[in-house]
Amino acid sequence: MMTSEAPKKHSFKQQQLLFRETAILDAVNQLLAQKGFDLMTMDEVAATVGIAKASLYKHFASKEELAAASMTRLLQHALEVTASLPKEDSPLAKLKALVQWTVNTHLQGAMPLLPSTRSTIQTALQNYAPYMECLGRLIEQLGTWIQSAQASGELSSDLPGEVMLYTIFARSCDPVADFLKQGGAFSDQEITELIVRTTFQGMTGQSRPA
Amino acid sequence: MMTSEAPKKHSFKQQQLLFRETAILDAVNQLLAQKGFDLMTMDEVAATVGIAKASLYKHFASKEELAAASMTRLLQHALEVTASLPKEDSPLAKLKALVQWTVNTHLQGAMPLLPSTRSTIQTALQNYAPYMECLGRLIEQLGTWIQSAQASGELSSDLPGEVMLYTIFARSCDPVADFLKQGGAFSDQEITELIVRTTFQGMTGQSRPA
DNA sequence: GTCTATACGAGGATAGAC
DNA sequence: GTCTATCCTCGTATAGAC
Numbered sequence: 001m002m003t004s005e006a007p008k009k010h011s012f013k014q015q016q017l018l019f020r021e022t023a024i025l026d027a028v029n030q031l032l033a034q035k036g037f038d039l040m041t042m043d044e045v046a047a048t049v050g051i052a053k054a055s056l057y058k059h060f061a062s063k064e065e066l067a068a069a070s071m072t073r074l075l076q077h078a079l080e081v082t083a084s085l086p087k088e089d090s091p092l093a094k095l096k097a098l099v100q101w102t103v104n105t106h107l108q109g110a111m112p113l114l115p116s117t118r119s120t121i122q123t124a125l126q127n128y129a130p131y132m133e134c135l136g137r138l139i140e141q142l143g144t145w146i147q148s149a150q151a152s153g154e155l156s157s158d159l160p161g162e163v164m165l166y167t168i169f170a171r172s173c174d175p176v177a178d179f180l181k182q183g184g185a186f187s188d189q190e191i192t193e194l195i196v197r198t199t200f201q202g203m204t205g206q207s208r209p210a
Numbered sequence: 211m212m213t214s215e216a217p218k219k220h221s222f223k224q225q226q227l228l229f230r231e232t233a234i235l236d237a238v239n240q241l242l243a244q245k246g247f248d249l250m251t252m253d254e255v256a257a258t259v260g261i262a263k264a265s266l267y268k269h270f271a272s273k274e275e276l277a278a279a280s281m282t283r284l285l286q287h288a289l290e291v292t293a294s295l296p297k298e299d300s301p302l303a304k305l306k307a308l309v310q311w312t313v314n315t316h317l318q319g320a321m322p323l324l325p326s327t328r329s330t331i332q333t334a335l336q337n338y339a340p341y342m343e344c345l346g347r348l349i350e351q352l353g354t355w356i357q358s359a360q361a362s363g364e365l366s367s368d369l370p371g372e373v374m375l376y377t378i379f380a381r382s383c384d385p386v387a388d389f390l391k392q393g394g395a396f397s398d399q400e401i402t403e404l405i406v407r408t409t410f411q412g413m414t415g416q417s418r419p420a
Numbered sequence: 421g422t423c424t425a426t427a428c429g430a431g432g433a434t435a436g437a438c
Numbered sequence: 439g440t441c442t443a444t445c446c447t448c449g450t451a452t453a454g455a456c
Contacts, residue, residue, distance in 0.1 A: 017421095020421095036248075036325060038246075038248040038249060039248060041448085041449060042449070042451085043449070043450095051422075051423090052422065052423050052424075053450090053451090054421095054424085054425095054451085054452075054453090055421065055423075057450095057451070057452080058421055058422080059421090062450085062451085063449095063450070063451095115246060154414065155413055155414060156411075156415060159404070159407070159408070159413060160395075160404070162390070162395070163386070163390065163408060164413050166385070166386040166389040166390065167386055167413065169385075169389075170386050175376070175379075175383065176373070179376045179379075180372070180373065180376065183372065185370075194369070194370070197369070198373060198412070199412065199413070200412050200413050200414050201366075201412040201414055201415070202408070202409065202410050202411040202412030202413075202414075202415065203365050203369060203409070203410050204302075204364065204365060204366060204411055204412075204415075205411070205412070205414075205415060227439095230439095251430080251431060251432085252431070252432060252433085253430090253431070253432095261440075261441090262440065262441050262442075263432090263433085264433085264435090264439095264440075264441070264443095265439065265440055265441075267432095267433065268439050269439090272433080273431095273432070273433095
């Protein structure tokens with residue numbers, strides 16, 4: 001029964017499956033960034049991918065699971081970014097680079113945003129082990145950098161690291177980026193720089209104290 | 211036909227009407243703060259107020275109009291706060307006080323939050339003249355303060371005032387406040403102070419450079 | 421594992437009596 | 439202008455053929 005070909009065939013099928021699921025998650029990612037979880041409909045997802053709605057449910061059991069998978073992929077991407085930063089960079093430089101990537105992704109319309117508190121997904125996310133694991137690793141990495149930066153004086157040591165961690169995470173859904181983009185007065189790169197600067201230096205200090 | 215009593219009766223009826231509408235807006239305000247526009251249902255609003263859902267529509271034509279009225283009342287409240295600040299305060303102090311009020315209101319669960327971009331309400335808000343008028347006045351007031359603060363060196367003059375304006379507005383829906391509150395390690399007052407400080411001084415500088 | 425067709429519930433809005 | 443009862447659309451999820 002052509003057992004010798006079975007593995008190859010199986011692998012090919014799996015690749016097709018993976019490819020399809022990647023396409024689905026791409027669509028979900030885009031729609032989550034555009035409209036958020038509550039306003040994203042399964043019909044839209046299916047239409048964007050170009051498949052029937054029922055087929056979605058062969059890959060993902062529910063809308064919540066779809067969002068959770070998308071968010072997990074995003075966190076994995078963020079972890080890759082953190083891992084790819086130059087070792088010689090200071091902790092503060094790494095944190096800035098991550099914020100830069102975050103805002104940029106947001107501006108590209110590729111940052112899925114889930115209502116911070118409330119909504120049904122938050123519980124779904126917490127029950128989704130892969131998501132929680134990625135989140136834990138990211139938090140640990142950032143926490144390490146923050147502590148180092150505080151120890152070296154790059155970051156204020158009398159501000160709780162917790163606050164800094166949340167502040168950095170919050171850049172992913174910062175409406176300031178949307179407002180500035182809508183205004184049209186700044187390029188994406190300028191917007192990113194402005195937000196990075198405001199996040200770390202605030203609004204009182206000078207940009208480059210000579 | 212008791213024409214002499216008509217005005218009084220009319221006034222009394224109007225007061226009753228106003229009272230009822232205030233109660234409705236209180237409920238809407240609370241629900242918008244808890245769940246946001248999309249997840250707030252008219253059934254919930256009616257149940258919270260303690261009236262039938264159909265009665266809501268005698269006062270407000272649609273869910274959008276309800277949200278717009280609630281947001282307008284919030285802006286009016288904000289304008290009152292700005293007007294009540296001590297004249298002797300510096301522009302920067304006034305801006306900080308407003309952010310403080312904003313975050314505090316948010317923490318109290320009384321800050322209605324509408325998804326920054328997207329969603330049907332944004333267009334509804336822009337077509338609602340009272341809202342736009344209040345918003346314009348608030349923006350103008352803040353813009354004046356920002357310019358003064360930049361001129362006196364209290365705020366950085368090489369950061370566009372637009373960015374500062376949006377940054378201040380964004381504190382009304384800052385998820386950092388929710389995260390910190392959920393963590394339980396800080397009191398509401400501490401959270402407010404932390405956010406005000408982060409907003410204006412950022413994360414690099416010291417709190418009180420001696 | 422993809423499709424068409426449909427069940428089912430939720431929620432915005434209205435009808436019509438009082 | 440308040441109520442009860444209802445309409446109707448939309449959106450999640452499933453059934454069942456191929």
